[in-house]
Amino acid sequence: xxxxxxxxxxxxxxxxxxxxxxxxxxxxxxxxxxxxxxxxxxxxxxxxxxxxxxxxxxxx
Numbered sequence: 001x002x003x004x005x006x007x008x009x010x011x012x013x014x015x016x017x018x019x020x021x022x023x024x025x026x027x028x029x030x031x032x033x034x035x036x037x038x039x040x041x042x043x044x045x046x047x048x049x050x051x052x053x054x055x056x057x058x059x060x
Contacts, residue, residue, distance in 0.1 A: 004050070024050050034058035 008017040025031070028047050029038015035058055036044065051059035 002049075028059075030059050034060055 006017070008014055027043070028050070029036055029040070029043040030047075030051065031037045034051075034054070038044070047053075047059060054060045
């Protein structure tokens with residue numbers, strides 16, 4: 001199984017990390033609450049790389 005290790009250090013690291021997760025959320029159609037709001041099936045094809053599906057259809 002593949003793992004992604006995400007480390008952020010300092011203010012710059014936090015800002016870069018925030019933008020990274022905004023981009024990932026936008027690409028996969030996931031809103032801030034973890035719900036899928038996209039309109040294309042392709043957005044969910046590889047969603048399991050960054051997210052796990054929790055109960056209620058939310059992604060964490």
